[in-house]
Amino acid sequence: MSTTLERNTPVSPPPPEKNEHRQRKWYEYYGYSTDHKVIGIQYLVTAFILYFIGGALAEVMRTELATPDPDFIQPEFYNQAMTMHGSIMLFLWIIPAGAGFANYLIPLMIGAEDMAFPRLNGVAFWIIPPGGIFFLSSFFLESGTAQAGWTSYPPLSLISGTWGDEIWILSVFLF
């Protein structure tokens, strides 16, 4: 008898599921999140899109190089494509993709609940998309985007594509 009673004793309701371990709605991947897995996927998808843009610029260069004559793009634009290809592949593909894998996998591998500063982690990701758009918008400048190579050595970076290189250095600070 007593056992039945014990069984029927109302237990405290299960604690509300932790934010981190809930099934995600599709739109949550498009907004600010503190879940390391969501942030990891956000990083990887964003980086992959930018990877394709960087790859397209490489294709532009390769098409130009198919013949010795400058018949597809102008020399100035070739250097712009080269600079942006290099910068995108470094700052907007390898680094964010690494951050994506690190965010997604490391907490799982070490058995942690989440990253150490989840909100800062979320903010850090959300610098990438506007930064990337800002970076790429320099293509629409009249003087063109940065064209001094991804190392951007002065004095070349000071005398060629001035505004483009200005945006380039601001973006690199941002990333």
Add this chain to the structure above:
Amino acid sequence: MNIPGNIITLIAGVAMTLISLWYGQNHGLLPLAASKDAGDVDELFNFMMTIATGLFLLVEGVLVYSLFKFRRKKDDTTDGPPIEGNVPLEIVWTAIPTVIVFILSIYSFEIYNRMGGLDPMVAGDPGPKLAHAHHHGQLVALSPIIDVALGLGVSPDSDQGIAPLEIKVNGIQYAWIFTYPESGVISGEIHVPVNRPIALTMTGGDVIHAFWLPEIRIKQDVIPGRETNLVFTPNKVGQYPVICAELCGAYHGGMKTQLYVQSEEEYAQWIKDNTFAMNDNGESVAMNPPSNPDAEFLASYASDIGVDADALAQLKP
């Protein structure tokens, strides 16, 4: 027939060593070697290639062997034996790269010294010099009061008796200008006599360029506002490319000229021709022998400079 495993390992090891040694000397990746420095650089490159080939064969060999040897058996769905590290193996594969890196760093430093990279004279430092530290063929101790050299100086092995031929190099968008202080010749091509040390003093007129001679195996940044040096001794007569190796603007790809390594007599003749041409005009425009009308001279460059035959014909003789 059942051959013991350690015999097979031994044969594989010997084969791997022989293949590496052969490939290290016969990879065919390098252009013609036209200077003593080139021999030094190639010696180091071939040594690294030998090690790299051996490591490649070892690592890929173990990988491919394991792919077949430890393939999952049909209908085997287990996880396989739980293997938890192997301390001796880890010590071995940490120690081997460490030793290789040490050997390579010491050896490459020695090659750099042999090429003249540690020559205190190229530092251009007005302060006290370390006169005693410069022994033939030995490592030089760098004193902190001496600037680190920008470029290559005179090789400690070289014959100090021959005075180097000095040439000033100016890199501008998008050309190389060579000035010969001895004779006053200014040229867009560099002509040098064979088997004599050539000392280049280089600077940039606008942005950073890099002076690259693939057949001499030397390359040095050319920096506006600073001087950099290169000393080399060409030992094969021929015509070799000079290439700008630092992105310097839209036409960086076209910033090329030629290095002509000539016999003493040919070089002397070239200097004489160009000195004469300059005295005639009273200004420093080189080349273009006076017997050649401009049109005839320019004809071969017409497509490069974008002029057609009609425009050339209108040139005044």
